[in-house]
Amino acid sequence: MTEKEYRSGFVSVVGRPNVGKSTLINHLVGQKVAIVSDKPQTTRHRILGVLTLPEAQIVFVDTPGIHKPRHRLGEYLVTLALGALKGVDLVLFLSEATSPPGAGDYFILEQLKKAEVPVILVLNKIDLISKPRLLPLIDLWRQEHDFAAIVPVSALTGENLERLVQEIVEHLPPGPQYFPPEVTTSQPPEFVVAELIREKVLHLTHEEVPHGVAVVVEEMASRRKDLVYLRATIYVERESHKKIIIGAGGQMLRQIGQKAREEIEAFLGKKVYLDLWVKVKEKWRRDDVALRQLGYKPEE
Numbered sequence: 001m002t003e004k005e006y007r008s009g010f011v012s013v014v015g016r017p018n019v020g021k022s023t024l025i026n027h028l029v030g031q032k033v034a035i036v037s038d039k040p041q042t043t044r045h046r047i048l049g050v051l052t053l054p055e056a057q058i059v060f061v062d063t064p065g066i067h068k069p070r071h072r073l074g075e076y077l078v079t080l081a082l083g084a085l086k087g088v089d090l091v092l093f094l095s096e097a098t099s100p101p102g103a104g105d106y107f108i109l110e111q112l113k114k115a116e117v118p119v120i121l122v123l124n125k126i127d128l129i130s131k132p133r134l135l136p137l138i139d140l141w142r143q144e145h146d147f148a149a150i151v152p153v154s155a156l157t158g159e160n161l162e163r164l165v166q167e168i169v170e171h172l173p174p175g176p177q178y179f180p181p182e183v184t185t186s187q188p189p190e191f192v193v194a195e196l197i198r199e200k201v202l203h204l205t206h207e208e209v210p211h212g213v214a215v216v217v218e219e220m221a222s223r224r225k226d227l228v229y230l231r232a233t234i235y236v237e238r239e240s241h242k243k244i245i246i247g248a249g250g251q252m253l254r255q256i257g258q259k260a261r262e263e264i265e266a267f268l269g270k271k272v273y274l275d276l277w278v279k280v281k282e283k284w285r286r287d288d289v290a291l292r293q294l295g296y297k298p299e300e
C-alpha cells in the first residue's frame, strides 16, 4: 500500500457581504483571525487563515463581500475580492441556505465561470432553516454551475464542517506544508490588534458611524516582560462621529477600549495597556492617498 501524498493549497472564500465568511474561517482555523459583526462589509482586507491537518494544509484567503461599489473603498474591495479568484487552487463560494440565489450571487457566479478553478458551494446558516428545504435549494443551485461539491453547513454551530474539510482536502493538489503547523494566520500582530479594536467599534456603534471607521496601531512596545503598551488611533470621517465614538464623558471610548483590551490580551497572551485616540480624516473612503495611509492599498 502506498502512503497518501500530502496535499496543500490556497482556498479563496468568496460570497456576498454578511454570508458568514469570517465566521467560517475562524471556526475552521480554531482561532479568531477574522473579525465578525452583523454589519455588511466587515472584512476589508485579504486575510490568511491556516488549517494544518495530518494529511493536508489548507490556506484560506478571506475576501471582502462582493457588492456593487458606491465609492473608492467599495471599488477597491470588489477588485480585491475578484482578484482573490485568480491564482488559487480552490474557491469556496458561500451563500445563505435561508434564501434562493439572489442577484448578488449571480454576479459572483459570472466571475466564477471565468476563473478556471474548482468551486465548492457552501450553503451556510442551516441552523436557521428546516432540513426539508435543503434538497430543492441544492437542486436549484446545481442547475446554475458545475460545482465540485455542494455542502450545507452552519459556520456558527459547526454542523457539517468536518465534511466540508474533507471535500476541500479532496480537491487540493499534492503540495508542501507552506506554514509551520502552529501558524494560524500570516497577519502581523498590529493588524490583528487594529481589527479587534475596529470590531468593537462595529459592535457598539450604528448607522453611518461604523462604515467610516479605520483603525491604525501607531505604537506597540513591550514595557515589561508581561506588559505591552499599545497606542492606536480610531479614524472617523466627521466631527459628529468623533463625538459619538468618544461618548458622554468618554464613556463609549472607555467601553470600546475595555472590550478590545480583553480580546487583545487573549490574542497576545500578555497584559495590555491600551491608549486609544480618535481623529477625524474627512472623506477618507473616497481618497486614494488616505486609503493608502490607512493600510488599504489598491492593487495594480
Ligand SMILES: Nc1nc2c(ncn2[C@@H]2O[C@H](COP(=O)(O)OP(=O)(O)OP(=O)(O)O)[C@@H](O)[C@H]2O)c(=O)[nH]1
Binding pocket: 015, 016, 017, 018, 019, 020, 021, 022, 023, 024, 035, 036, 037, 038, 039, 040, 041, 042, 043, 044, 063, 064, 065, 124, 125, 126, 127, 128, 153, 154, 155, 156, 157
Ligand atoms: N445563524 C447563523 N448565523 C451566522 C452563521 N454564520 C455567520 N453568521 C452570522 O452572520 C453575520 C455575518 O457573519 P460574518 O462572518 O461577519 O460574515 P462575512 O461574510 O465575513 O461578512 P463581510 O465581512 O461583510 O463580508 C454575523 O452576525 C454572524 O454571527 C451561521 O451559520 N448561522
